Amino acid sequence: MGQALSNHGDTERRTHEELRKVLATKFLEKCFSPLESYSLKDNFKSLADAQQGTLYLSDDVLTRFLEIPDVLHVSPVLFQMLSSVGAFPFQSDAPVILGFEETVIAITLLTGRWERVLSKGVSDRRRLLFKSLAVYDREHNAVGLSQEKDDDLNGKSSKSADDAVKLQSHAPGFAVDKAGDEDADYDALAADDEDDLMLSAFDALHIDETFRVGNKETIHGAMIPSDNFRRLLTLLLLIAPIGPQERLSQYTVDVEPLRAAADSILSSFLNVEKSPGIKYKAFNRVMDLLPHILDPLNALFEHFLFSKNLDFNKHRNEETKPSTSHAPEPLPPLLPQTASILNHATLSQLSFFLGGSTLFRRLRLLYSGDRDGFSMGSFESGVFRWRAPSILLVRGSRISSSDSSNERSPASLPSRRFQDDSKSEKVTFGLYISQPWRDTHKQCFGDSDTTLFQLEPIHDVLKASSVNKDYVSFLRPNSGGANAGVAAGNPPPRPSASHRRASTTHLGSVSLLLDSSFEFGVFTHDYTLRGGAFQNSMLRKKDFQTYFEIESLEVWGCGGEEEAKRQAAEWAFEEREAEARRKINLGTGDIEADRALLELAGLIGGHRSGGSMS
Incomplete structure (x- = not known):
């Protein structure tokens, strides 16, 4: 096979369909087990x-097989x-009929x-998926050339009027993944038209450089329509918890929370009011913040790798039991307890940057303001004994800078320094902490895994800095220090700052502060300041503040039942030890024996008299 494709002349005589067949054969032989290959063939045939x-797959058949909700x-x-994706590595052929080889490649x-x-x-893979979802909208680009500015390029001008006239001369409509004139937004990508994945495929097919140039593709001018991407995000949020053999129909589809979470994530990619679609630079930037967003596609398409004809239990007792179709067993709930903030959609949203292995069916509600009361005492009682990572x-409700209502004036917080970020009424923030919670007086806690994030109305992830380590603090109101409450990114009281008033609250450059009354x-x-415990936002390159009135506050422990059982055993051991110390039997009349016992316990001896033993 390699010799047959080893020279340029023979490659030219091969059609793209024949070359894709060669690649699909390689994939089947080397990327799948024999059972998976059989299942893939059997499912396609059926x-x-x-x-x-x-033979080909249609839209309707694919939807029914994957159980995608209408x-x-x-x-x-x-x-x-x-x-x-099935057209790979010849994307200029897209879209292609999903025959067997194209399905295997996809x-x-x-x-x-x-x-x-x-x-x-x-x-x-993200680049490949961008191209698979992208279109080139001549009409939108022609109309929006004089208006659209890329935030990343600080408002650089777009095309000239002559370019707009040229674009208007084309027939309107969408051409999938077809190159148009280069936008100024993509100057940084001009030297990166061919990706390594495609070049590696050409190497595997023994295609030489001369043939590659003729099949060169570009993403300049391409964009993903915002509505299409919103729908895909909604699907990704729904399927995020599923395993390779779990059926999607086993999950209840609550559309509104999924769409709300999808809108927040979409706001990270573009301003839907100003731009009709997502361009590659913005797509690539946000995908860096969501490293696990494409993971749900693995489990979804791995359904092709499990054939019902390979059910080894299918023929057991077949002669004695009539054939009946059984409904799938109900899955355990994603969350053991219900709460105000965390639900299926929010949990999936968290999994896009934290990973789902420690989240789905592995969280435990440690504290809820609705259940336990909005006080730092109840917060401490529920959270501080958890010795594993947690999520706050x-x-x-956002408090606008123009709101003059005294009833909503946060007197416990410092006065405003910057303008509001958005006009959205509802906001949701969060904090992932890999270390146990503790009191802070002179030093914060947390490590480089600590993550500050926002979920609503925009999805943003703010990673920990390696220089400033003022990650998390917990200060009671009677501690006598500033920044009382729960804070992330705020400096704690330090002896060197004794000349400052203790009542002054010092906010970090990137920080979240919840006052002591919650x-x-x-x-x-x-x-502008930078240099904080958390890195600046990659999406919002400006100064802003968001003041809000707290409505719900929750802390979830990561680790699930296994971690809970282990920690319950530790807590039980500590209780037994404390009870044993309380039951030390003194006053037996043997003063020397009692003194020796107290010295052994460290209660007397050295500089401690321990009181009279007589």
């Missing part, structure tokens, strides 16, 4: 429609993605199994 001797309206987007790439054949481009979530909170982003 699902495929036939037309003029050609209410999401995402099937056309998903089918476009598959039809484009599933191999979407499940991340190509590494055994393609040695390069492991990090390029706080939701509230009534108000403030999120500060001083982009």
